[in-house]
Amino acid sequence: MATEKKDNWSTEAYQTSASFVPKLAIKVMQWLDPQKDDFILDIGCGDGVLDLQIAHITSQGSGGLYGIDSSKAMIEAAKQKCAGTERCSFQVMDATDLINQPSFQKEDFDKVFSNAAMHWILRPESKREVFFTGVKNALKPGGTFAFEMGGLGNVSEIRAAIHMAVGRRIGLARVREIDPWFFPDENWVRHIMEERVGGWKVEQIERQWRPTDADEGGVEGWIRLMAADFFQDFTQEKEKEECIREIVDVLDEVCKKPAVGGDGNGGGYMFSYVRLRVLATKL
Template sequence: MPHDRSDIGTRGGHWAIFAILRITYHPHHGIHAAQRPLVCRGLLNIRLLRPQTHPNPPALPRPQPTDRILDIGCGDGKFTALFVPAIAHVLGVDSSPAMIAAANADHGSPKAEFRVLDCCFLDRDGNVTRGGWDKVISNAALHWILRNEETRISTLRGIHASLKPDGVFVFEMGGHGNVAEVQSALIYALVQRGVPLEEARAINPWFFPSVNWMTAALEGIGFQVEKMEMEDRPTRLTEEANGGLAGWVRLMGAPFLEVLPEGEREGVVRQVCEVLHTAVTRVEDGSQWLGYKRLRGIARRV
C-alpha cells in the first residue's frame, strides 16, 4: 500500500518530476557502471516494454524555472535532458566516465553539467553536498548505488545534506521483490556449481528495499517522507530487441556469471531460462515477462 502522509499535489514542481519518473524507462536500469558502455556501444540494446499502468496521470505542476537540480546516477544524461528546459541548472553525477563523457557530449549546456562522481561517496565533492540544491532526483540508479550496506545510510545522508532546507528528494528504483525469480534462479545455479550459498548471495549487485525500510531510513536521517509507494510493473522481454530472457540474463546477470569459468556461463544461462520458463511465459501468446517492482518516493528536508 502507498505510504502517503499528505496531499502534495500542490507542493510545487517536484510532482512533475515524479510524473516523469513514473513513465520514463532508464536505459541503464540495473547495470553496473562498468557494464554501461556495452549498452552505449550498442552491443546489446535493451528495450523493455511494459503496460501503461497510469493511462491518465493527473495534471501536475511543472518544475520551477529557478530550480537547481542534482541528478544522482544520471547515466548518459537522456533522462536529465527531459526537464532541463524548465529549470535554472542541473548537475548530473555518475561513477562511469564513459557515461559522463556521453552526457556532456550529447546534453551538456550552460544549464546542464555532468560530472564523474562515485555516488556512494557524495561528500567527496563539497560542491554537491553544500546544501545548494532545490531538488535531488534519481531514476533507476539507487538500487545499485545503495547495494553496499556499509555506505547505504551515509549515501542517503549525503543526499539530505545536498538539499536546501525544504528541498525535495524524488526517486524511483527497484523495490523489494524486483526480478526475484531471476535472482533466485541465478543464485541456485551458482550453488549447484560449487559456489557457497552465502558467497552466491553476496554476488547480488542490487539492493531492492521495501516501502517500510526506505521510509524508516529517510526519516531516520531527517527527511519528512511525503510519499512512498511500490508498483508491480510486469516487463516484457522481446527477442527482436534484446534476445529475450537469455539476453537479459547474460547482461543483467553478468556479475553472477563472471564468477564461473567462461566455458560454464552459457550453461547457466540455459538452465536459468529453462527453470524460469513456466513462471515468466504467458500461455496465451508465449510472451515472456519479468516481475519488476518499482519503489517511488518523495521526501523533504525539514
C-alpha cells in the same frame, strides 16, 4: 593500490535490453515536477534520456542539471545526448561518495532525482546512511528528493533462477556476497531517512507491481546486462556460458507470455518489476 571497478555497462546493450527503464519513469518524473528555475542533481543518470527532458525545462529559466553516474560509458552517452543544452553537466562519481565531495555538500540543489539506480547504489549496507546524508547535505532546506528504485519482490523470478544456478556452482553464501541489488520496502525507507539519518520527511511513498515487457534483447539480453556481476567468479568461459544458458532456459519458460493469434507465435516475455517510489523533503 585500489583497482578500478570494471564497468559492465554498455550503452548499446542498454538500448536493446533495458530501454524501457527511462520510458516507464513517468510517475516519478511527475513527483519531481521540474521547474524552469530548479537546480537539480540526478543520481545514477544513466545515458541521459531523462536528463534531456529535464534540461529542456530548466534551460527555459535560470535552472540547471548535474548528472552523476559510476559508469564512464553512461556518462559519455549522457554528455553526447545533452550536448548543447544550457547548464547541463555530467560527472563520473560513486553516489555513496557524495558526502566526501565538498562541492556537492553546500545545500545548492533545489531538488535531487534518481530513477532505477538506488537498488545498485544501496547494495553495500555500510554505505546506506552516508548516501542519504550526502543527498541531504546537497539539498537546500525544504528541497525535495524524488526517487524510484526496485522494491521488495522486484524481479523475484529472475533472482531465484540466478541464485539457484550460480549458487550450485559457487555456493549460495558467495552468491549473496556478489548479488548487486538491494530491494527494500516502505518501512525500511521511512526508518533510515526519518530515524537513522534524520532531517527528512517522507511525503509520499508507494510500492507498485509493474509487469514489464522484455526489450528486444529478451531474457538473455537482460541477464547478460543487468546480472553480469553474478558471473564474476567464473574463470572458464564454457562454465559461465553453461550457467547463463541454464538461467535463460528457465526464464524463457517462466517469463513467457501466452501466444496470441492463430499462428501460435509467442507474445514475448514479462518481468515482474516492483517499483518503490518516494518523495521526501529535507527539513
